[in-house]
Amino acid sequence: MRQMRTPTDLHVGDVVPTVELETATGSPVELGAFLEQTLLVVAIRYYG
Amino acid sequence: MREAYPRIHDLGAAVLTVGTAAGWQAAALMDASRGRAALPFPCVVDPDHNVYRTFGFGRVRWWQWLTPRLWRNYLRAFGRGSRQGKVTGDVGQLPGVAIVGRDRRVRYLYRARTVGDYPPVEALLEALDEGRP
16 A cells, blocks of 8 residues: 655745655655756656 | 747856656657757656646646637647647646746746736746846
């Protein structure tokens, strides 16, 4: 059973907390791994 | 986003796409296949909706499936060559866009109001340009 988190009310200027994601192969990865530079995060739908 | 990526890169930013769908769909986007070029940025999956909850991206309300705006967005995407494939993940999840600085601070946030509701690319480029050190 995956643990569900409480929604947050993030605003511009706030610090993003830890965000756990998965790579396409199912490995865990945290959002910070992509923050070597400013990051444009686009939440979309994948259709295959 | 694919077309705008060179300009985003020139502004010193990276792109990460996130979806609730299956990992194989994210992998397919990163591979050249079916005559489609690979996306030049990483695609990850979010089965627990962590990104969506963190940034407050909403959900589709039942009546929104009946609104012309939603179907206009679908038709616009269709016109750009997008085609509906296998539906996986959470179809009720709305999209959204965020710009996060290296210091993990949110610089820009756009929460979609319906399916296919994305900010104009020019608005994103402007936000990236304004946030440059």
